[in-house]
Amino acid sequence: MARFIINTLSNYYSGAISYVYIYELPWILNQIWRLVRSWLDEDAKSIVRFVTIENIFEYIEASNLPDYMGGYCRKDYRFVPKGVPSLEEMTINNGGTKKFGIKSDKDLKKLTEHFQKLIKLQ
Incomplete structure (x- = not known):
């Protein structure tokens, strides 16, 4: 999966992602x-950066x-838009709780x- 994602990004969106x-x-x-790294070509390996x-x-x-990453971005990433189903509604409408573990x-x-x-x- 990682190989597919990285190869897709580098082959089809090479100008959009560094x-x-x-x-x-x-x-x-x-x-x-x-293990996954060993499956990737050198171009794909070179775009992955690990940060702390x-x-x-x-x-x-x-x-x-x-x-939570030490920054001060003003955009509210905890905001949930109106109309989004609750966790309960999602599980009931999609096969029940067991389907989701x-x-x-x-x-x-x-x-x-x-x-x-x-x-x-909101």
């Missing part, structure tokens, strides 16, 4: 990346980063409460 930045990659995915909170400002200005209504409630802290409803 780099793919991967922010704070967890250590376990780092091992998977080593310590060096992200070398690539992206703080004014363009959200607060949610085992019970209790788990659904717990998940909903977790995400309520991260979003702003």
Whole structure:
């Protein structure tokens, strides 16, 4: 999948994309990346950059980063537009909770409460 995405971006959108930045990659995915990297050609490998909170400002200005990445972008990334279905509506309308790996209504409630802290409803 990664190979397809990177090759598609570099072959069809080469003028539109210079780099793919991967922010704070967890250590376990780092091992998977080593495997995926071996499948990529040199051009695809060269566009991938790994960044951390310590060096992200070398690539992206703080004014363009959200607060959780150490920036101060004014755009509200927690905003949820009107008309977007709730998590409950989405699961009910799309085959129920089990289809999404949610085992019970209790788990659904717990998940909903977790995400309520991260979003702003209008």
